[in-house]
Amino acid sequence: MKSMPSPRPLTGLFFRMLLFGELLPSLLIMLVTVGAAAYLGNGVIDRQRLENVNAISRSVDRYLNTAEDVLKTTADTLTALQNHEHLGVVLEMARKNHRYFDVLYVIDAQGREVWMTPADPLYPPGFDMSGQVYFKNKVQSQTGISEPFPSFRTGLPTAIMSVNLDNGGQLIGELSLQALQDEVDAWADDRHTTYIVDQSGYLLAHPNTDWVDQQKNIKTWEVVQRGFQGASHLFYTAEDGQLMRASTTLTRQGGWLVVREASLQAVYGMYIPPLFGAAALISTIWIGLVIFFQRRMQTQVVQPLQALSRATEIMATGSGGQTPEIAITNRAFLEIHELTHSFNRMNQAILSRQEALIDSENRLQKIIQDMPVILVALDHNRHVCVWNKEAERATGYSREDILQSPDPMQLIFPHEADRERIRQIVFTLSGDFRGMEWELTGKDGENHPIIWSSIAFSTPIPGWSFWMVGLDVTLLRRIEAASRLSSDKIQAMFSSAIDGILFVDLGGQIQDANQAAVDMFHCGDHQDLIGHNMIERVIPADRDRARKDRAYTLDAGRLIKSEYRCLTMDGGELDVETSAALLRDMESAPIGFVFILRDITERKAIEAEIHRLNRDLEQRVMERTSQLDVSNRELESFSYSVSHDLRTLLRSLDGFSHILLEDYAEKLDETGRDYLKRISKAAQRMASLVDALLKLARITRAEINYSLVNLSSIADHYLAEQRAAYPERQVEIKVEQGMLVEADASLMEIVMENLLDNAWKFTAAQVPARIEVGRAAAEEENLTFFVRDNGAGFDMNFSSKLFGAFQRLHDGDEFSGVGIGLAMVLRIVQRHGGKIWARGSLNQGATFYFSLPCRGTRPPPGGNEQPYHSDCQADRAR
Amino acid sequence: MKNKCFFFSLAVIFLLVSCWPQPPILIGFAGQLSGKQSELGTQGRDGALLAVETINANGGVNGRRLQMLVEDDLGTPEGAAAVDQTLIDKKVVVIIGHMTSNATLGGLKVTEPAKMIMLSPTTSSSELTGLDDYFLRVQSDTGMMGRVMAEYAYSEDHLRTVACIYDIDNAAYTTSYLREFERVFTALGGKMTASVRFSAASNPTFSTYLPELRQDNPQALMIMASGLHTALIAQSVRMDGWQTPLIGVGWAMGNTLVENGGKAVEGMKISQTYDPQSKNPAMIDFQTRFKERFGHDPIFAATQSYETVLVLAAALEKTGGSSTGLREALLQIRNFPGLQGNLTMDPYGDVLRTNFILAVQDGQFVPIKQVDPEQP
Incomplete structure (x- = not known):
């Protein structure tokens, strides 16, 4: 075949046209x-x-x-x-x-x-x-x-x-x-x-x-x-x-x-320079013209054509993405202008069609890639060309793994026998197939059962020599296996259960019964039970309840527990505890019940015995309690009368001591008067000791009534009184405000007064005295408060004796008191479930800490009090 | 299409390159071209020129033209040295010349140091024989000619006493010639009655020498001078009434001798490596072409210059037109077909060729005896 002469660039044509058409003749003329x-x-x-x-x-x-x-x-x-x-x-x-x-x-x-x-x-x-x-x-x-x-x-x-x-x-x-x-x-x-x-x-x-x-x-x-x-x-x-x-x-x-x-x-020679000059001038002008026209042609014809050519090339090869719009720069040449315009129109049309096509293709690709069905396609070289996401998911092999593998078959079918079988099916099959199941070996080494179908024979797809879809049934198979196992377990449980199990239809007919039930009802065989109405096995007295329970079960889906007295097949009776569940079909429609029966005849007998014993015990407790109450009241009355009598006697002792001193002072010498004074003083002290004991006893017995107590205001109030009482004292007082706690208000007053009294008392020698009341860092569930002073302090070695009754670390002459205050404080705090401790050293002041539990975390002892979340949260939040 | 263009361009370039004239091979020629004794020079130049024209007409040497640069050495050693230097400066590959021995000796002072090959068509001084130098020639040496002439004079012409007059302006030639002639002639039993010398440059009046020459009444007079002076001496001898046989030398052999000698030189015997009446077709062809080209007959100088250029061209073919290796190439010339017979260079660049004894008869040189060279 004669080959086409290769085309020459248009630029060259212009150049030759200018050169041969104009330049050469003009040169010739010259x-x-x-x-x-x-x-x-x-x-x-x-x-x-x-x-x-x-x-x-x-x-x-x-x-x-x-x-x-x-x-x-x-x-x-x-x-x-x-x-x-x-x-x-x-x-x-x-x-x-x-x-x-x-x-x-x-x-x-x-x-x-x-x-x-x-x-x-x-x-x-x-x-x-x-x-x-x-x-x-x-x-x-x-x-x-x-x-x-x-x-x-x-x-x-x-x-x-x-x-x-x-x-x-x-x-x-x-x-x-x-x-x-x-x-x-x-x-x-x-x-x-x-x-x-x-x-x-x-x-x-x-x-x-x-x-x-x-x-x-x-x-x-x-x-x-x-x-x-x-x-x-x-x-x-x-x-x-x-x-x-x-x-x-x-x-x-x-x-x-x-x-x-x-x-x-x-x-x-003499003509040559001017001739050369003229020739050079003409040549220069002409070359200038040639260049000018050449450039003009270049910009107005060749470049638009080249742009068109490039654009067409892009369009043809699809490389370089979207074909660019050609700018219509030249308006001098109508043909170029129209050609460019037409090209742009064509380009637009192609672009819109291309976009539609790409959309469609993308949709299809997305379906192929994302559909939850494996799609595998081979190209004409029998290489895998499609391997969608479901295939990736099912096998674990990515698309790249498969496409880049020299033999993907080897990957997913490690056994040659399998590969041969698949080849037989895929490459020699001369028709469609459906529902063929064979397993792929995934990347994790596990086999995945896939159900394959192909309609490649009847529905060939261009570019694909073969294609098929597969459904990964791994999960289904697992469920099946699990289901089978479950069924086996249930059967084993059913047959080996100690409790009797009955399957009953909605009408109450027994459908199935296990061996335990058969034994329970004294049947020879479980067939003897099947067909009986469940209700007939209950004694007539319980039948209404049984029917209600059945209705309840039907309504609620299950019955937790119920007890009936049942009739055995041989006419005996037994107590059974039963639980029931409603059985439903696939559509959740009730189809019957399953009853679990437990023979509680023996337990029932034991329970009856226990009931009887309990009743006896309660009776005895009540008796003992009343005896104890009487005893308590007697004891209280006794202690009160003893106390009262003792106080009366002490007052007599004191009174008569006073009379002796006043009326018979001159009859007594100094020693006698001194003895009398000592007697009087001892009597007074004993009286106050008795008062304290009574007070302590009361506190110990008193019932605690919780309410919100403001410790700050108690402290303020008390200290204000003290200031009024001792105006000569210089005391720097610092009370943290808003110290709220839930406690018994009167007991808390006692606590605060005792602690502050101590502080006031033991700072008497200090000028200025400093007393500070405040909150310490909250412990886990406690509110901790302190009372600090700069007074006499104490030796920490004796701190264990601080809170003992009638224990004093200081001389009674120096500091007044009977030594019961801190014992009371300890008792009150303990009764509130709190703790108290002290830190200090001799002449360095003392700090008393007490902590009270947060009431919010503890059930109210009375139950009638609203839990009050006070400073616990607030303190923890600090 | 592109290939076509490419090959077309290639062909054009090749054509241009092949048509582009290669630089010619420059050769120099130096001889006496002006003055009364210019015949040897002009004839030598014209012979060489004809050879160059012939070679160029046949395509040159290896496709390169020969170009001959001609210089007039005025026949003097000083002039020779000057023009040789000029030619060396003009980068000739070889100098053809000079035509007389004295001029050659003068030129060699320049060419030898420059290692410039001097290839002489006519220089025959035996002083240059057997030297391993850059001087080469296609002429037999004076030794050979003197010996041949002495033997002829003694044996054939039965001469026993010979007087001699010789031109000392070309002493290198004449004295060496005379020495060999005298050696052989006296060895044979002859006797030199007189040896009179003169200087051509001093325009001598030859009649003044005659008494001395005629003393002892020698049987013959041997004149060793250029053609012109041989003729003038011969005329002088004859006008003196002395009818003694005359013997000339190869140097004198030319038209000048017979034109100026007239009847006085009739019968003169000359020894030369040249036979103008050779029937060699190459010689006849050369003579024809020379006469056609220059309007007169060639003498030995033209013939041997022509041969010299042919030999040179053969050597230049081997060296590719370069002077490098040219000497060796020239020395390898063996049995080169000259116009007068084959030429062979001896290892010293001297040629071995046939000698002739010629006699002047009716204004023509007629060979009367041929002496072939002794093969080395």
Whole structure:
């Protein structure tokens, strides 16, 4: 097939069009103009040169004619001359009057020299000249001028001219070629070279006279050859390579060639710069125009076309993304404009269709990729080309794993037998298949059962040689297995349960019963129970309840527990505890019940016995309690009366001591009075001790009534009273405000008063005294408060004795009190479930801490109190 | 398409390169071209020129043209040295010349240090024989010619006494010639009655030498000078009425001798390696072409210059136009077909060729005896 010629770029066409269509002709015109100018100008120059050549030729002729005339005249004179003695004179006159001869001499008929002028001793008269060419020529009847040669007489270049004498001799003249050169030199100018050549090619005259001297033969020169052929004007290339323009002519005498020539450089040299200038200018302008049009073509035609071409290429190959809109830059060329416009329209249309196609393709791809069914497709090389996400999920092999694997089959079917089987199915099957199950081996090494279907045979898809879909049934199979296991377990449980199990339909008919139930109802076989109505196995007294329970179960779905007295098949009775559950079908519709029955006949008997024993026990407890109450009341009454009586006695003791001191003071000596004072004092102290004991006892017994207590205000209140009572004391008091706690208000007052009293008391010696009440950092579930003073303090070694009743660490004289306060405080705090402790050192002050549990975390002891979340949260939040 | 363009361009380039004139091979020529004794020089130049023109017409040497640069050495040693230097400066590969022994000796002072090969068509001084130098020639040496002539004079012409006049302006030639002639001639039993020397440059009047020459009445006069001076001496001898046989030397053999000698030189015997009447077709062809080209007959100088250029061209073919190895190539010339017979270079660059004894008869040189070279 003949191949298409490869296309050429349009730019080149423009270039060639401009070059050949315009530049070349214009160059030709320029050349023709130059040529014509040169030719016409040349004509003038040539004419001028030819005139010169002719003039030179004429002067050469004149030279030769004159020389010949001189020779002939002299010969005539010699002929007429009778006296040979005058020969020398005539010759000498001839040579001197006419400078055309260097040497003149006469030879006789035998060729012997008769006379020579100027005389030469080497050539004396008698010298044999018969060997000379001109003598031979005469013998051979040849006349004319000889070739130039260096004269044997002068050594200068010469040519021989001779005339015959009547006596048979010859008059010989050696022409002065120098004289000829002088004739020619008269025409010399700085551009032209003029020279004369004889017919043998020897130079007779030339500006380079060496050439004449050296008998240079230029016969081979083109100018000589053509000159002798009659050319008047000619161009030729000289030996040195210069192009010459020559004019030639032949002399009449001697037939010599006169050449006048000049190199073209010399002739036209002066025209060349302006011509070159003009040519350069025209060329520059034209090249500028070419470039301008070239660029214009480039931007307005070629570039839009190239842009179109590129865009089309992008469109064709799809590389480079979306085909760009071609900017319509050129409005000068309608066709380009319309072409661009059409292209853009086409491009838009293609783009919108392409987008629709891509959308559709994307949707399809998304379906293929994301559908929860495995899709595997092979291309025509039977390589996997589609491996969707479900396939990836089911096998664990990514799309890349499969596509890049040299043998994906090997991956997913490690066993050759499996692969062979699959190949058989896939590649030799000549039809669709459905529901074929075979297992793939996943990346995790586990087998995954897949149910495969293919309609590739009936529904071929272009680009795919085979495709099939698979459903991963791994989960289903697991569920099946689990279900089977479950069923087995249930069966085992059913048959081996100790409790009786009955399946009963909604109508109450027993559907199935296990061995335990069979045993329970004393049947020979579980078939004996099947078909019986459940309700009939319950004693008539319980049947209504049983029916209610059944209704409840039907309604609620299950029955936790119920007890009936049942009838065995052999007429006996037994107690059963039962639980029931409603059985539902797939649609959650009730289909029956399952009852679990437990024989509780024995337990029932035991329970009855326990009930009886409990009743006896309660009776006895009640009796004992009432006895104890009586005893308590008696004890309290006793202690009260004892206390009261003791106080009465003590007051008597004290009173009478006072009377004795007042009334009988003078009857007693000092020692007696002192004893009495001691008695009185001891009695007072004992009374206060008894009061304290009573108080302590009360506190111990008192019922705690929780309420919100503001410890701050208790402290403020108490300290204000103290300040009023002891205005002389300088005490710096600092009470943190808002210390709320839930506790018994009156007991808390006792706590605070005791602690503050202590503080007040033990700071009596300090000026100024400092008492601080505040909250310490909260413990886990406790609120901790402190009372701090800068008083006497205590030795920490004895801190364990601080809270004992009637224990004092300080001298009773120094600090008043009975030593019961801290014991009370301890008791109250403990009763609230709290703790109390102290830190201090002697004379360094003391700090008493007590913590009370947060009430919010503890159930109220009474149950009628609202839990109050007070400072616990607030403290924890701090 | 691109390939076509490429090959087309390649072809054009090749064409341009092949058509582009390769630089010519420059060869120099130096000889006496002006003055009374210029015949040897101009003939030598014209012979060489004809050879160059012939070679160039046949395609040159290895496709390169020969270009001959011609210089006039004025026939003097000083002139020779000057023009040889000029030619060396113009980068010629070889200098053909000079035409006389004295000029050659002058030139060698320049060419030897420059290792420029000088290839002389006519220099025959035996002073240059057997030297391992850059001077080579296609001429037999004066020793050979002197010996041949001495043997001929003694044996054939039965001469026993010979007087001699010789030009000391070309002493290298004449004295060596004379020495060999005298050695052989006296060895044979002959006797040199007189040896008179003169200087051509001083335009001597030869009649003044005749008494000395005629003393002892020698049987023959041997003239060792250029053609012109041989003719002038011969004329002088004859005008003196002395009809003794004349013996010339190869140097004188030319048109100048017979033109100026006229009847005086009739019968003169000359020893030269040249036979103008050779029937060798190459020689006849050369003579024809030379006359056609220059309008007159060639003399030995033209013929041997022509041969010299042919030999040179053969050697240049081997060196590719370069002067490198040219000497060796020239020395390897064996049995080169010259115009007069085969040429063979000896290891010193001297040629072995046939010698002739010629006699002038009716203004023509007629060979009367041929002496072939002794093969080394």
